Amino acid sequence: MFVRQLSSTSDTSYETYRTFCETRSGEVVANIAICIIHQTNYLLDRQIRRLEMDFVKTGGIREKMTAARRNHRAKKDR
Numbered sequence: 001m002f003v004r005q006l007s008s009t010s011d012t013s014y015e016t017y018r019t020f021c022e023t024r025s026g027e028v029v030a031n032i033a034i035c036i037i038h039q040t041n042y043l044l045d046r047q048i049r050r051l052e053m054d055f056v057k058t059g060g061i062r063e064k065m066t067a068a069r070r071n072h073r074a075k076k077d078r
Contacts, residue, residue, distance in 0.1 A: 003035040 006016050007014070017036075021029050 003032050007036065007039055008070070 003017075006012065006020075017032060020032060024032075038064070
């Protein structure tokens, strides 16, 4: 819970954890690292889900490129 609270700020960096990593035992530092890994994994999973939703809604790069070409041709033909 303590590590979660530390990482809840927007400017979290190694400096946030430095004093704890340098003054605690190896086991505690390993637990801190595991907590940070879990938090990172959670955020990456959320980002992947969001990217999937965006892809389904708006399509991929090919769809966007095709639409741009069609729009350009339509404007050119006017």
